[in-house]
Amino acid sequence: MSNFIDYVKIRCKSGKGGAGSKYLRREKFVPKGGPAGGDGGRGGHVILVGNKQLWTLLHLKYRKNVMAEDGEMGGKFEATGASGKDLILEVPLGTIVRDSESNAQLGEIDQEGQKLILVEGGKGGRGNVHFKSPTNQTPRYAQPGIPGQEKWVILEMKVLADVGLVGFPNAGKSTLLSVVSAAKPEIADYAFTTLTPSLGIVSYRSHRSFVMADIPGIIEGAHLGKGLGLRFLRHIERNSVLLFLVPADSKDIHKEYKILVNELKEYNPELIDKPRILAISKSDLLDDELKAEIEKDLPKKIDHLFISSVAQQGLDLLKDKIWDAINVPLRSES
Numbered sequence: 001m002s003n004f005i006d007y008v009k010i011r012c013k014s015g016k017g018g019a020g021s022k023y024l025r026r027e028k029f030v031p032k033g034g035p036a037g038g039d040g041g042r043g044g045h046v047i048l049v050g051n052k053q054l055w056t057l058l059h060l061k062y063r064k065n066v067m068a069e070d071g072e073m074g075g076k077f078e079a080t081g082a083s084g085k086d087l088i089l090e091v092p093l094g095t096i097v098r099d100s101e102s103n104a105q106l107g108e109i110d111q112e113g114q115k116l117i118l119v120e121g122g123k124g125g126r127g128n129v130h131f132k133s134p135t136n137q138t139p140r141y142a143q144p145g146i147p148g149q150e151k152w153v154i155l156e157m158k159v160l161a162d163v164g165l166v167g168f169p170n171a172g173k174s175t176l177l178s179v180v181s182a183a184k185p186e187i188a189d190y191a192f193t194t195l196t197p198s199l200g201i202v203s204y205r206s207h208r209s210f211v212m213a214d215i216p217g218i219i220e221g222a223h224l225g226k227g228l229g230l231r232f233l234r235h236i237e238r239n240s241v242l243l244f245l246v247p248a249d250s251k252d253i254h255k256e257y258k259i260l261v262n263e264l265k266e267y268n269p270e271l272i273d274k275p276r277i278l279a280i281s282k283s284d285l286l287d288d289e290l291k292a293e294i295e296k297d298l299p300k301k302i303d304h305l306f307i308s309s310v311a312q313q314g315l316d317l318l319k320d321k322i323w324d325a326i327n328v329p330l331r332s333e334s
Helices: 173-180 229-238 253-267 269-273 288-296 315-327
Strands: 007-013 046-050 065-067 087-091 095-099 105-109 115-119 150-157 161-166 198-203 209-214 239-247 276-281 303-306
Touching: 007 115, 046 095, 046 105, 065 087, 105 115, 115 150, 161 173, 161 229, 161 315, 173 198, 173 209, 173 276, 173 315, 209 315, 229 239, 229 253, 229 269, 239 253, 239 315, 253 269, 276 315, 303 315
Parallel strands: 007 065, 046 087, 161 209, 161 239, 239 276, 276 303
Antiparallel strands: 007 150, 046 115, 095 105, 095 150, 198 209
16 A cells, blocks of 8 residues: 555544533631632644645544543633644645535645644533623523534645656656656656655755655646546646656657646646656667657747666756756746
């Protein structure tokens, strides 16, 4: 089983507020003491908190029900009951929360330590001290606590990376990531080797770096759910720059690139506004004459280059182009 889980559905229940106290003072020398019941404590919230050390929702996969503590009853002498303990769910950065019934987005976590209350705890009931009046000096009534809330939510994680690798299966994305970073994605000569996104930190000049994500291969019709389809297209939404990889041995490089662009456009038109770079992978198979021929048919309004991960050709130039695109983003055309 994969450790990478990017979708979970859980039932969240906040704590009930504690009841107010009906306490009446009965102290020595005060035979007819008035009301002194305290308020009940607030029920616990269910709260999401961002944790940059997490990269998967695996720890929540089998927690179908999460419940916060109830607030405690109010005490004597107007003492407020203790609040119920909040239930904290830590999630990776890039986690989106949706209502399971309406699918409406409730919020997203994209910063370390960021908090989002999923369901608020019930308020504590007011003690009888609040109900004293000229006509009722010793009220024997206090409010009950407000019940907690219950809600089914969907947590959906989107990989946060500076650059996302976009290409058909077996385009050489995993090989490139393994060469330019310390990431160790599974690599083999068959389609869909990559079944989960892989992240790698790419070292750049002057001790700088950027994060590259290997997104599982797209196929034609992915926006309709074919192949790995919608499951992984959403990860591309969080990438600052898109690096399209088309292998040099493709039958039609320009056509393959256009299909990839169309899949992203059909899934989310806003993806087309991201800076794009086209890299022709496996270019160690080409001589200068073949490169010149291929270049004639490449799209004119997108930055492109020839690279080889195995022969480590063109990788420094690729890093330069990625760095420039991340820091000086320009809109690319198809």
